[in-house]
Amino acid sequence: MTFFGRSDGGALSDIELAAEIADGAGRILQAIRHGSLLDDGVLGDTGDRLAQAWIARVLRRHRPHDAVLSEEAPDSTHRLTEDRVWVIDPLDGTRDYSAHRPDYAVHVALTQGGQPVHSAVSLPAMDRVFRSDTVTAPTGALTGNLALSRSRATPGMFRVAEQLGLTPVSLGSAGVKTMAVVTGQVDVYLHAGGQYEWDSCAPVGVARAAGLHCSRLDGSELTYNNPDPYLPDLIVCRPELAEKVLAALA
Ligand SMILES: Nc1ncnc2c1ncn2[C@@H]1O[C@H](COP(=O)(O)O)[C@@H](OP(=O)(O)O)[C@H]1O
Ligand SMILES: [Mg+2]
DSSP states (O other), rough: OOOOTTTTOOOOOHHHHHHHHHHHHHHHHHTTTGGGGGGHHHHHHHHHHHHHHHHHHHHHOOOTEEEETTSOOOOOOGGGGEEEEEEEEEEHHHHHTTTTOOEEEEEEEEEEEEEEEEEEEEGGTEEEEEEEOOOOOOSSSOOOOOEETTTOOOOHHHHHHHHHTOOEESSSOOOHHHHHHHHHHHHHHHOOOOHHHHHHHHHHHHHTTTTEEEEETTOOOOOOOOSOOOOOOOOOOOOOGGHHHHHOOO
């Protein structure tokens, strides 16, 4: 297969492409928010559509034979018989993006066999791109903080935080919350009540590469490229806390 696109004439590897896409889409999203010319739903919708259009074109050019599952594109059963499937969220944290908040992300993962193998998450407002090939484990002391959805945390998740003696921190975007565990700003991210594969795939790919525990709330494995992409709950936490968190959720 021929890959195009690096200025030195070389082929982009899968992880380089994932990181370039996450970074590039993030720059587009930042530019769309330029000068507060757009707001609210119109801003979110514009961001979703333009980031999706650019990512789709880039993937078609650089990986024309790979399948794609994206929040913002029509789904097809074609991906179910493919091994290489990109799982994309062009704009995670749309509500927060629309409110001109910094907590939004772009998720780009290449899955094989239903698991993310190369993943990149950009946090455009923070000018950061996390990659599964370069991410490192959090090293600092535990903070006592637990990240929850800013707008959709369930009462049960607040109860679990209290039971664990952790302070809830409300943030937008699954990618932002997962990267907060990666950077050691919080110890745990919990989500219940609804999410889709694109919300967690690339963040989990990066978090696993950083040595973090990632699973469903019942401790079972997260799998991707399923016929129904609904994947409603998630734990990402420091590995030393996994047993305690799972026990609190049992
Ligand atoms: N109950 C629910 N049902 C479906 N999707 C949900 C959900 N709660 C959160 N999500 C999705 O998970 C992502 C992170 O949410 P949150 O910021 O609340 O943590 C958002 O993705 P999008 O912004 O890509 O739609 C949001 O739509
Ligand atoms: Mg999302």
